[in-house]
Amino acid sequence: MNHWNELIYIYPFLNTLDEETKSIIKNSLIIREFDSDYTLIYESSSCLGFSLIISGSIRVYKLSDKGREVTLYKLEKGDTCYLSMSCMLTNKHFPAFAEVIEPTVIAFIPSSIFNKYIYNTLEFQKYIFENLYTKFNNVLKVLEELAFESVDIRIAKYLLLISQKANSSKYLYLTQEKIAQELGTSREVVSRILTDFKNKGILISSRGKISILDFDKLNNIAKL
Amino acid sequence: MNHWNELIYIYPFLNTLDEETKSIIKNSLIIREFDSDYTLIYESSSCLGFSLIISGSIRVYKLSDKGREVTLYKLEKGDTCYLSMSCMLTNKHFPAFAEVIEPTVIAFIPSSIFNKYIYNTLEFQKYIFENLYTKFNNVLKVLEELAFESVDIRIAKYLLLISQKANSSKYLYLTQEKIAQELGTSREVVSRILTDFKNKGILISSRGKISILDFDKLNNIAKL
Structure with a gap:
């Protein structure tokens, strides 16, 4: 199944890359489907690359020592998973968990391709900043409710x-x-x-x- | 007082711009000093431009209807104020307040200059994403403590x-x-x-x- 057209529609920054790069990315995509309740943990070892969520829904949550949880935000079509971003870019791990709540399809771009052809593009950086800014505001809202x-x-x-x-x-x-x-x-x-x-x-x-x-x-x- | 050398040391992305742009920015900088307890509100009308914090400390907090507060994070040297970012880039207002807690010096780059010469540069986008990512993790930590x-x-x-x-x-x-x-x-x-x-x-x-x-x-x- 070819998800490329769907991907460039959902993530327009991909379409700003040159034709050769697009072709390289297209051929290196790893498409994975996840069932509900699957836990996408943050271990670097399980990181398949940079994630582009094509469909479905993922819940990102915090877990306390005593097993209590609080949902931070949902990731859906058009989002990326900051777990995989941070496992590729820094040594810090992402301080939360993520689980699939509706059957989800994710396209992964292998780290080497992502680092070489995508991370250093302006369009990608704009996308990632805007996406994170939205999540940031969601988290502020959750925090406000918890506090007040x-x-x-x-x-x-x-x-x-x-x-x-x-x-x-x-x-x-x-x-x-x-x-x-x-x-x-x-x-x-x-x-x-x-x-x-x-x-x-x-x-x-x-x-x-x-x-x-x-x-x-x-x-x-x-x-x- | 010329803060330019200090600025490019604290915000290296400024140094990646071409000489002409650097000169334009240098000549358009507005330097403002704020005393402790000054409230930097989020009204668009008061937005002087994109902010680069040179020294001091600002507290960003949420305020409830009943006057209760919770501190989200501090902004210091090397940070930017997302209040001014969002008042320039979107129509959404920033959902929090900010007040000066130690005498603070901020360099403002007027919106027109910022939009034309800075926002669309790769180095700036990398800076802003990384800076927001750090704040995002701080907020997650505050949220975790509140929840658990x-x-x-x-x-x-x-x-x-x-x-x-x-x-x-x-x-x-x-x-x-x-x-x-x-x-x-x-x-x-x-x-x-x-x-x-x-x-x-x-x-x-x-x-x-x-x-x-x-x-x-x-x-x-x-x-x-």
Whole structure:
């Protein structure tokens, strides 16, 4: 399967390279498909090269000693994985984890080709700066919520967001574990707050499923 | 006062420009000095151009509706202010505030000169990507602490850090307000935890000054 046309459409900087370089890159591409739940770890040994995400979705998260998680941002079509950037460019490792959350296709450009033909181009540098700047702002937003908003407000917001993504459905297929991971809190805290919401007549929660009964009340909490 | 030699030493990408461009930039520089506590806000109207920090220190922080703060990172010699970058390049405003914490000298390059001669150079793009990447990792570290560490551990770590910077001094000149701002918590929480530390014989706290009595105990809390 040839992904080249798709790639230059998603990553226009590739199209600014000269024809010979394009041909070299085209012939050296490694296309890999990853299933959901696959963990893309940051070990340099597993680095296949510079990554161009063609489709799917990857979650980048922090993991605490005690196994708690907080989601930093998602990587999708048009993004690159800073894990592989940093494993190629510096000796520092990327201080986070990444896992596939929707089946994902990534094109890898081998390090030697990337370093020789891509890294030193202006168009690539512009792309990478802009992409990182967007991620940076996402992370600032996550940080702001962690610093300033109580967990009940953050859970209410998250439930509304998930409902919105599912065409305002009142049925959300979510485990307490998943909510805790997204928001950087513990399952116990999520459980306590869902029970509180239940007592207030806002929702019913069963194994892996939440049914929202009162959107107005949930909106009120999210707006506090 | 001519800051040019200092500037090209701190920002080597300037030295890669051709002689004519260097001369244009040199003649268009606006040097401004800012006193401590001056707030560099993000209003586009006040943007003097692209900023190159020559000396001093700037604190970039988030502010909540309720007036709570959390410090994201510091900007120092060799850094640039993303506030001015984003006010020149995009319509998005930078989602944070910045204030001068040590007297600071900034060289500004007017937007028109920056856009015409600097932004489109490879060396500049490499500089800006690397600089942002470092800030990005700092922010991830702050986020990790907010998500996973309780406030008492974070305060213990912060006190040890400040002591270390003052040659392991046992006397720290810090207000509760300042600690709260740095760590994104409220003054009340800081007060409660300092009282707890006092009761444990770890420190004595008076107006604007903390005296550490027992470094071992403080280290133990920081390591929990």
